[in-house]
Amino acid sequence: MNGNNPYAGAPGVVDAGRPAQDVELSRDQKLALRRAVAGIVAETESYLPEGYAVGSELSYGVNGPTATVAVQPPAGHPVSAGFSPDPDDLDAGLDAEDRTEVARGLAASAALQVMNVVGDSVTPTAR
Numbered sequence: 001m002n003g004n005n006p007y008a009g010a011p012g013v014v015d016a017g018r019p020a021q022d023v024e025l026s027r028d029q030k031l032a033l034r035r036a037v038a039g040i041v042a043e044t045e046s047y048l049p050e051g052y053a054v055g056s057e058l059s060y061g062v063n064g065p066t067a068t069v070a071v072q073p074p075a076g077h078p079v080s081a082g083f084s085p086d087p088d089d090l091d092a093g094l095d096a097e098d099r100t101e102v103a104r105g106l107a108a109s110a111a112l113q114v115m116n117v118v119g120d121s122v123t124p125t126a127r
Contacts, residue, residue, distance in 0.1 A: 029087055
């Protein structure tokens with residue numbers, strides 16, 4: 001029954017007797033998050049050859065915004081990266097270095113998935 005109670009939760013996560021506080025983003029913060037995620041998607045695509053599908057998802061929950069960027073390689077398992085930026089970070093703008101690191105990591109992981117499936121018999125292709 002406690003799982004259905006909005007006031008229940010682990011200590012420090014949700015105080016007993018108080019509901020979780022929704023984190024409201026301003027219009028500008030939402031736009032900044034969308035632009036940052038779209039930039040990660042575009043940069044990830046730039047590192048990969050054709051055949052890789054890259055997409056993103058934004059959600060807004062009780063713990064704030066969550067962004068996920070995923071890559072479906074032509075062979076192997078999909079890879080994804082998710083993050084929950086602090087609303088204050090959205091006002092200042094997400095760090096370009098962090099966005100590049102996420103894009104490169106996703107591209108490398110997706111290429112590794114293909115290499116694991118294909119093996120050493122084919123020369124890997126990347127740009």
